[in-house]
Amino acid sequence: MIRNPYFLLVFLCCFGMQAQDINDLLDKTLPPSDSSAxxxxxxxxxxKTEEDRITFLKGKQxxxxxxxxxxxxxxxxxxxxxxxxxxxxxKALSGQYHAxxxxxxxxxxxxxxxxxYFKSVEAAKKIDDYVAMNRxxxxxxxxxxxxxxxxEAIFYAKKTIAESPNTYxxxxxxxxxxxxxxxxxxxxLNKPDSTLFxxxxxxxYVPPLDSIDIAATxxxxxxxxxxxxxxxxxxxxxxxxxxxxxxxxxxxALAVLYVNSGMTENVxxxxxxxxxxxxxxxxYTERTNYVEMYKWIYDEEYKIFKAQGNYRAAxxxxxxxxxxxxxxxxxxRARAAKELETQYETAEKETQILQQRAQLTExxxxxxxxxxxxFGSLGLALLLGVLGYLLYKQQKLKNxxxxxxxxxxxxxxxxxxxxxxxxxxxxxxxxxHDNIGAQLTFIISSLDNLKYGFKDMSDALKDRLxxxxxxxxxxxxxLRDTIWAMNKExxxxxxxxxxxxxxxxxxxxxxxxxxxEFVIAPTVDTHYTFSSxxxxxxxxxxxxxVNNALKYSGATTISVRFSEANEHLTIEISDNGKGFDTATxxxxxxxxxxxxxxxxxxxxxxxxxxxxxGTTIVLNFPKxx
Amino acid sequence: MVDSFRWISALVIVIxxxxxxxxxxxxxRNKRRHxxxxxxxxxxxxxxxxxxxxxxxxxxxxxFLQYNLEDALLVQQEIK
Numbered sequence: 272m273i274r275n276p277y278f279l280l281v282f283l284c285c286f287g288m289q290a291q292d293i294n295d296l297l298d299k300t301l302p303p304s305d306s307s308a309x310x311x312x313x314x315x316x317x318x319k320t321e322e323d324r325i326t327f328l329k330g331k332q333x334x335x336x337x338x339x340x341x342x343x344x345x346x347x348x349x350x351x352x353x354x355x356x357x358x359x360x361x362k363a364l365s366g367q368y369h370a371x372x373x374x375x376x377x378x379x380x381x382x383x384x385x386x387x388y389f390k391s392v393e394a395a396k397k398i399d400d401y402v403a404m405n406r407x408x409x410x411x412x413x414x415x416x417x418x419x420x421x422x423e424a425i426f427y428a429k430k431t432i433a434e435s436p437n438t439y440x441x442x443x444x445x446x447x448x449x450x451x452x453x454x455x456x457x458x459x460l461n462k463p464d465s466t467l468f469x470x471x472x473x474x475x476y477v478p479p480l481d482s483i484d485i486a487a488t489x490x491x492x493x494x495x496x497x498x499x500x501x502x503x504x505x506x507x508x509x510x511x512x513x514x515x516x517x518x519x520x521x522x523x524a525l526a527v528l529y530v531n532s533g534m535t536e537n538v539x540x541x542x543x544x545x546x547x548x549x550x551x552x553x554x555y556t557e558r559t560n561y562v563e564m565y566k567w568i569y570d571e572e573y574k575i576f577k578a579q580g581n582y583r584a585a586x587x588x589x590x591x592x593x594x595x596x597x598x599x600x601x602x603x604r605a606r607a608a609k610e611l612e613t614q615y616e617t618a619e620k621e622t623q624i625l626q627q628r629a630q631l632t633e634x635x636x637x638x639x640x641x642x643x644x645x646f647g648s649l650g651l652a653l654l655l656g657v658l659g660y661l662l663y664k665q666q667k668l669k670n671x672x673x674x675x676x677x678x679x680x681x682x683x684x685x686x687x688x689x690x691x692x693x694x695x696x697x698x699x700x701x702x703x704h705d706n707i708g709a710q711l712t713f714i715i716s717s718l719d720n721l722k723y724g725f726k727d728m729s730d731a732l733k734d735r736l737x738x739x740x741x742x743x744x745x746x747x748x749x750l751r752d753t754i755w756a757m758n759k760e761x762x763x764x765x766x767x768x769x770x771x772x773x774x775x776x777x778x779x780x781x782x783x784x785x786x787x788e789f790v791i792a793p794t795v796d797t798h799y800t801f802s803s804x805x806x807x808x809x810x811x812x813x814x815x816x817v818n819n820a821l822k823y824s825g826a827t828t829i830s831v832r833f834s835e836a837n838e839h840l841t842i843e844i845s846d847n848g849k850g851f852d853t854a855t856x857x858x859x860x861x862x863x864x865x866x867x868x869x870x871x872x873x874x875x876x877x878x879x880x881x882x883x884x885g886t887t888i889v890l891n892f893p894k895x896x
Numbered sequence: 897m898v899d900s901f902r903w904i905s906a907l908v909i910v911i912x913x914x915x916x917x918x919x920x921x922x923x924x925r926n927k928r929r930h931x932x933x934x935x936x937x938x939x940x941x942x943x944x945x946x947x948x949x950x951x952x953x954x955x956x957x958x959x960f961l962q963y964n965l966e967d968a969l970l971v972q973q974e975i976k
Contacts, residue, residue, distance in 0.1 A: 643900045650908040657912060661919040668923065672930040679937040686944045693951060694975040701969045751965040758969065759955045770960055777961070810960055 297330030365394035365403040428452040463498040486515040526555035762806035788830035808868040816844035824848020845887040
């Protein structure tokens with residue numbers, strides 16, 4: 272896809288420069304200076320990948336480790352540990368723990384350092400990284416040695432040897448380092464045999480002349496053989512050490528080895544040679560400015576001069592030794608003061624770290640409290656919302672139920688009142704009928720008794736009594752009709768029709784020679800409902816008219832017709848009887864009653880009759896009045 | 897933080913469940929009460945209607961020719 276390979280080359284170069292830039296910039300941050308912050312900020316700008324970020328953090332870690340900025344170092348170290356843990360990169364994790372341990376060891380916090388080294392061991396064990404594991408064990412051993420706890424130092428160094436299989440490439444190097452540590456610890460315990468045993472094991476892994484890696488071991492072996500009393504071997508290893516360190520140009524080691532050689536020659540009785548070695552030792556000691564070495568040199572010179580009987584020179588050496596001891600004492604005192612100062616600063620920094628941690632914890636607590644308040648508020652809002660909704664729903668249901676109950680109660684109250692009123696009216700009616708009816712019946716009975724009690728009663732009086740009796744009977748019937756109408760309230764058209772039909776049927780049975788017709792025109796609304804008074808009056812008018820026709824007309828046909836027009840009902844009762852002259856014939860009680868009833872219902876009653884032409888009675892009344 | 901959130905969530909859920917249960921219980925109780933009340937009212941209403949109907953049936957027995965008012969005026973002693 273890339274047409275021109277030069278573009279690819281340029282791209283790779285740029286990418287390489289980018290990575291190189293970060294490393295270069297980070298390299299420039301050390302040693303710490305005013306420009307370090309600038310280089311860090313520039314390096315930070317160039318972070319592109321996760322790897323760049325780790326490189327950057329490692330650079331910061333080195334910087335803070337150098338400046339002994341423990342709090343900042345802890346922050347960076349934590350970030351790196353998080354990175355490595357999340358990536359399950361146990362090799363890097365082990366290395367990170369080891370780096371922290373080294374920093375703590377350097378600042379004299381051996382306990383904390385050992386704890387970090389153990390974490391390093393744990394991480395390394397997960398991936399069987401014996402190099403990292405042994406490195407951590409050796410560091411633990413070293414810390415114990417610095418504590419002067421040589422037994423523990425030997426124990427952890429031996430652990431390296433015991434737990435490492437000889438299958439990985441760095442095995443021999445690790446064995447060399449472990450045996451060196453054990454040998455050094457035994458040397459501190461003043462056990463030359465054990466010291467030499469482990470140093471010899473070092474040599475079994477690496478031939479003495481083949482490597483400069485074991486120069487220190489060879490130097491130490493010379494001293495160990497001196498302690499063991501083997502002068503020739505002591506000379507041999509001292510010389511090997513001198514040759515190696517001369518090649519390496521390690522002036523400190525050369526100073527130590529020249530002094531060791533001086534000691535060996537002194538024990539061997541070669542005083543001149545011993546003094547020459549000691550003079551060389553003085554030269555390299557001056558170059559390294561390692562004051563403590565003078566103590567060994569002057570002490571050895573004092574012993575040599577004393578053995579030679581050169582007491583003046585011996586005294587001079589003794590004086591130098593005393594001066595150097597005083598000076599060393601001052602140096603030691605200064606060093607102790609420095610150590611105390613360092614410890615104080617460390618303690619102070621630890622206090623600061625603790626304070627910062629406390630502040631951080633407080634801030635975390637505040638944030639947590641705020642979050643709890645937010646979550647709590649949200650939860651409370653949700654609860655209140657739900658509670659409001661439930662209350663609203665419950666209230667709505669209650670309202671609906673109450674509405675329905677109220678409707679039922681209203682309907683019930685209405686019908687109950689109606690029922691009670693009707694019942695009360697009915698009872699009063701019944702009492703009225705029973706009392707007045709009984710009284711009227713008593714009057715009729717009394718009139719009858721009177722009529723039969725007086726045999727010689729005149730006809731006029733007798734007729735008068737009969738009239739009163741008839742009137743009273745009519746009053747009873749009127750009373751019954753009125754009471755009924757008062758209670759019944761209304762009567763349907765169909766009911767009235769049925770009652771009229773029944774009446775005409777009975778009339779037909781009574782007068783079999785007469786044809787009866789009862790016709791209802793299709794225009795009549797049969798669903799109409801009369802008031803009971805109106806219905807009763809209509810019935811009584813028809814009854815009276817038909818009865819009159821039956822009694823007086825001699826008709827062969829009697830018809831009753833219902834019709835409706837303009838919201839008015841018309842009832843026509845006609846016969847084909849002999850008729851009468853309405854001008855000459857007086858209206859009897861019957862006709863007067865009919866007219867009175869017609870007026871009561873807001874209607875009119877017309878009587879049309881001529882002699883031999885029959886009679887027609889027309890009742891017309893409004894449906895709604 | 898996560899623990900607090902869990903605790904608050906759990907508390908809210910428990911309260912929600914309790915609220916739901918409480919309102920459901922009250923709702924059902926109200927429904928039962930309403931149902932009984934409606935049933936009682938309906939029965940009374942039906943009884944009243946029956947009494948009115950009975951009165952009118954009796955009144956319908958009144959014959960215009962026989963004037964049998966005693967048969968038509970039926971007193972219902974149970975109505976006070």
